[in-house]
Amino acid sequence: MEIVKSIFNYLVFPGLIFSVFAGLMACWIDRKVSARLQWRVGPPWHQSITDIIKLLGKETIFPQGGKFTFLLAPFLGFLSASLVAAILGWSILNPDKSFSSDLIVVLYLLLVPAVAVILGASASRNPLASVGASREMKMVLAYELPFILAVIAMIIKSSGAIQLGKIINHQLFFGSNILSFSGLLAFLSIIFCIQAKLGLVPFDASEAEQEIMGGALIEYSGLGLALFKLTKAVMLYTMPLFVIILFMGRDLSPLFMILKFVGILVIFILIKNTNPRLRIDQAMRFFWRVPTLLSAVAVVLNLKEK
């Protein structure tokens, strides 16, 4: 019975199917808010779903080269992203039942979609895709340090609990993490990192449509492209959820949950729509200076408090 329940949890409710739909809605919010900011009307609510159905019905072209790896990479990214969604959703629903050190599992699994993009791009043997892959690799090196430092700051703040459920419970008793000074610094830093993790505009050099024609995704069509779009959608749902758990875990009733989720999403969309794309060296310099410093200060402040 327990096994059936966990399979249900992974495949249907907080996991795969639910996160896909929530992610596609998040994608629609992204497109609609962007359109309104540019004084346009924007697509209808079912647009992202229609896109995915259309892509699934199209021909999948395999380039010469690693056929197996080429199609394996999108599945890898998609499955790990939905697994993160399942773990996060589960620990929000049952904060007392989360397994120990699940935060480390989440951190590793969040890295897999980026690795999948690099893998798929390299398997496609396209010169522009290899440029995209190398940029993605540098971007991972750039944002991963401040991201993990910010998470460590929050772990120290929650008296050393490397467990999502315990972090939520700690905030239930002592107030949301974002309300303290160190929490605010870590929050600022993690917002930038997530912007890069999601591949949104100031840090989207690896998928620059205008210069390298879609970059890493250039050779993907049909099923592979649909899976990469779904991975992006699920990440767009997962990352704000992760921020809510780490920084705003005080009131997790459904209404507040949706408000916080949309609020954080709109912050990403506003940053995306008001900034030009950074070159990869500029992005790297930025990440190793500003967010790393903010996260490091947050860690030191928390260490001092303890």
Next chain:
Amino acid sequence: MNFKLKALTKSIWVFHVSAGSCNNCDIEILDCLTPRFDVERFGIQLVGSVRHADALLITGAMNKKSVPLMKKIYEQAPKPCVVVAVGQCALSQHMFKDSYNVEGPLDSILPVDVYIPGCPPRPEAIIDGIVKLVKKVRGEK
């Protein structure tokens, strides 16, 4: 009506190919995406790679350099994929009819689904052409 077909006509991703045009048609195509016309309402998007495309928007007179590239690009597009000829040059070579360098109208090279005349066609005309294309694909009158 077919479910897949409906999804296809509701989300057309366009790859824009210039086969040596004077850039006027290209500017008018970009006009369709601006706030005034906003074709993203209907799910139409410009994409960077031909592998993502559902429609090829081809502008300009077909010259000796661009014909082999056009054929290559058409073969690279995942099917089902439609070809739209935009502007008088792609339709009928226009003022380059007797030029030594042009190879013939677009429909002698690729199977064209919709012709949008004009020099350059207005954005309204391009949107009208896309509407006709959608009706044709769905089999409506």
